[in-house]
Structures are given as structure tokens and as C-alpha cells.
Amino acid sequence: xxxxxxxxxxxxxxxxxxxxxxxxxxxxxxxxxxxxxxxxxxxxxxxxxxxxxxxxxxxxxxxxxxxxxxxxxxxxxxxxxxxxxxxxxxxxxxxxxxxxxxxxxxxxxxxxxxxxxxxxxxxxxxxxxxxxxxxxxxxxxxxxxxxxxxxxxxxxxxxxxxxxxxxxx
Ligand code: FES
Numbered sequence: 001x002x003x004x005x006x007x008x009x010x011x012x013x014x015x016x017x018x019x020x021x022x023x024x025x026x027x028x029x030x031x032x033x034x035x036x037x038x039x040x041x042x043x044x045x046x047x048x049x050x051x052x053x054x055x056x057x058x059x060x061x062x063x064x065x066x067x068x069x070x071x072x073x074x075x076x077x078x079x080x081x082x083x084x085x086x087x088x089x090x091x092x093x094x095x096x097x098x099x100x101x102x103x104x105x106x107x108x109x110x111x112x113x114x115x116x117x118x119x120x121x122x123x124x125x126x127x128x129x130x131x132x133x134x135x136x137x138x139x140x141x142x143x144x145x146x147x148x149x150x151x152x153x154x155x156x157x158x159x160x161x162x163x164x165x166x167x168x169x
Contacts, residue, residue: 065145065153068093068169076109076116076127084143084155085109085116087127092166095143095155096129102136116140128163139163 063082071077071088078085083098083106098107098116105120115132116125123134130139144159145167153167 061158062154062156064148065095065155067151068147068153071153076111078109082155082157084157085127085140086145086153086155089127089166092168093145093153094128094163094166095145095153096127097141097143097157099140100136101131101138101140102134107140130163 076087085096087094100118105118107116107118110117123136124132125140141160142163144156144161146154148154
């Protein structure tokens with residue numbers, strides 16, 4: 001190609017990549033460096049993930065359920081975020097799991113019928129957790145419940161206790 005022809009191509013307003021002072025080699029070098037940069041970042045991310053501890057963070061099994069005065073006597077209160085019923089009867093407090101012992105559905109408190117009912121297959125329980133109907137094989141378990149120094153109820157969902165163990169306040 002002659003110098004005249006080169007000059008006319010280089011000065012064209014519709015120049016293609018490589019004709020505007022950027023050679024094909026420069027262009028390919030930039031593409032290659034970009035690809036290597038992306039691959040390098042990917043490698044760093046994978047390496048970081050490989051070396052970071054493989055730990056599953058789960059919510060705490062112990063929670064505060066507020067002041068005992070919040071719960072009137074003869075009340076069943078469903079704590080949706082914990083899936084626990086706080087039951088207060090004249091004999092004291094107990095914390096009952098809201099998870100059905102049949103296949104794990106979340107039960108619902110039906111105050112009109114005075115039962116905890118499972119919407120999935122019809123199991124029914126007394127507020128104390130005792131099963132009265134349906135396919136559930138066991139009563140609803142009771143969780144350990146205690147009182148903190150500042151007067152709040154503290155429930156530990158990791159500790160299953162006997163239904164006879166109530167918290168007297
Ligand atoms: S899951 Fe509750 S009765 Fe089946």
C-alpha cells in the first residue's frame with residue numbers, strides 16, 4: 001500500500017478500529033488484557049470463597065418474648081417469627097412449638113374453638129400442646145422458658161422440656 005493511500009485511510013471520519021492511531025495489535029492487546037483482568041478477578045473471587053470458612057449461620061435458638069405482663073392469663077399468643085406460642089394459664093407460662101408434629105406445617109390458634117389447628121391434614125391440639133385429633137403422632141413440644149433479670153420471658157427452642165414444667169411468675 002502506498003503512503004498516499006495510507007494517509008487517506010487514516011484521516012477518514014469513518015475510520016474502523018485500528019485506523020485511528022490504534023493498530024490491530026494494540027486493539028487485540030487491550031481485549032486480551034481485559035479478558036485476563038476479568039479472569040483474574042474471577043480467580044480471586046473463587047480462591048477467596050474456597051478459603052473462607054464453610055459455615056452456615058442460623059438464627060439464634062434463644063429469644064426474648066417481652067415482659068410477662070404483655071400476656072394476660074388464659075391467653076395464647078402466636079409469635080410468628082419464632083413459630084412459638086406463648087401460653088399463659090393460671091398455673092404459669094409455657095412455650096409451645098407451632099410446628100405440627102405430623103409433617104411440619106405451621107399450626108394456627110383458633111380462639112373460638114380453643115384449639116391449635118393444623119391447616120394441612122386436620123390435626124388439632126389443646127393450648128397445652130396435647131393432641132386431640134388428626135394424624136399428628138405426638139403432642140406439640142414445650143420449649144424451656146425462663147425469666148431474665150429484667151423481667152422478660154426467655155425461650156430456648158433447643159431445650160425441650162416436660163409439659164408439666166411451667167414458669168410461675
Ligand atoms: S402437617 Fe399437620 S396434620 Fe399433617
